[in-house]
Amino acid sequence: MTISANWYLLLAAVLFCFGLVGVVSRRNILVVFMCVELMLNAANLTFLTFARQQGTMNGHAIAFFVIAVAAAEAAVGLAIVIAVFRTRGTLWMDEVSTLKN
Amino acid sequence: MADRAELWIFLLFAIPLVIAAAGVVAARNPVNAAMSLVAAFFFLAGIYVLLVAHLVAFLQILVYAGAIMVVFLFVIMLLQLHDQDMQDAKLKAMQWGGIIGASGVLTVVALAIQQAGEIHWKAVPESFGTVKAVGMLLFTQYLLPFEATSLLLLVAIVGAVVVAKQRI
Missing domain, CATH: 1.20.5 (Single alpha-helices involved in coiled-coils or other helix-helix interfaces)
Structure with missing residues (x-):
């Protein structure tokens, strides 16, 4: 390996922050969900980088579990999106504020 | 030249990956965001192969780019979005604050990574x-x-x- 692990960690940090920007600045529930997936992937990249750097495979197992949890999260989250759209007719996060007051 | 090959392959995957990730955040239409995300997952799988994580790279394409993105596209199709659903309103002050906060997080993490010095790989x-x-x-x-x-x-x-x- 000619390039150090820092490059991979920096790439993961950039990906995570793109996801963070999307979560805080976008108001469409679907796009916010996609940005959450991006953040989960950035975490996975960090796990795999350190797994390769330490020479142990535990990070691969954790990455596997993260992928499984992301699949479960996408299934339940998109079901909630469908339920919200059915009752409110909108995907706008600002308009879904019944629990606010 | 040969010892630079890994750097070139890394950049070959990393630069399109960052562009695709920016596309997810910036796209007006959710379908475009979803397609950018699929591209990002593919490039990320390439990075995983560079990290000798073949199984996880395979799962990434199979589960993320396959299953999860199909669910996303199905939901986008099912919901019959109208044009006004596509456009984001102007950003509020709170959202600008969030963006500045996120770039602050990136700066801190990048500085921490730089401070750590060159992290070398162990033999596998x-x-x-x-x-x-x-x-x-x-x-x-x-x-x-x-x-x-x-x-x-x-x-x-x-x-x-x-x-x-x-x-x-």
Whole structure:
């Protein structure tokens, strides 16, 4: 390996922050969900980088579990999106504020 | 030249990956965001192969770029979005604050990575990251979390049906 692990960690940090920007600045529930997936992937990249750097495979197992949890999260989250759209007719996060007051 | 090959391959995957990730955040239309995300997952799988994580790279394409993105596209199609749903309103002050906060996080993390100095790789065995080796780990040391994951997926399936179905 000619390039150090820092490059991979920096790439993961950039990906995570793109996801963070999307979560805080976008108001469409679907796009916010996609940005959450991006953040989960950035975490996975960090796990795999350190797994390769330490020479142990535990990070691969954790990455596997993260992928499984992301699949479960996408299934339940998109079901909630469908339920919200059915009752409110909108995907706008600002308009879904019944629990606010 | 040969010792630079890894750097070039890394950049070959990393630069399109960052562009695709920016496309997810910036796209007006959710369908465009979803397609950018698929591209990002593919490039990320390439990075995983560089990290000798073959099984995870394969799962990334199979589960993320395959299953999860199909669910996303199906939901976008089902919801029959109108034009006013596509456009984001002007950003509020709070959202600008969030963006500045996120760039602050990036700065801090990047500085921390730089401060850590060059992190060198340890040697890995021949079987590193293969299906056999990771499978051995999953079915011995991580057996309980593995079974818990199957339960979690079952609960997620039932929960998704209960939440999304109109009349049960």
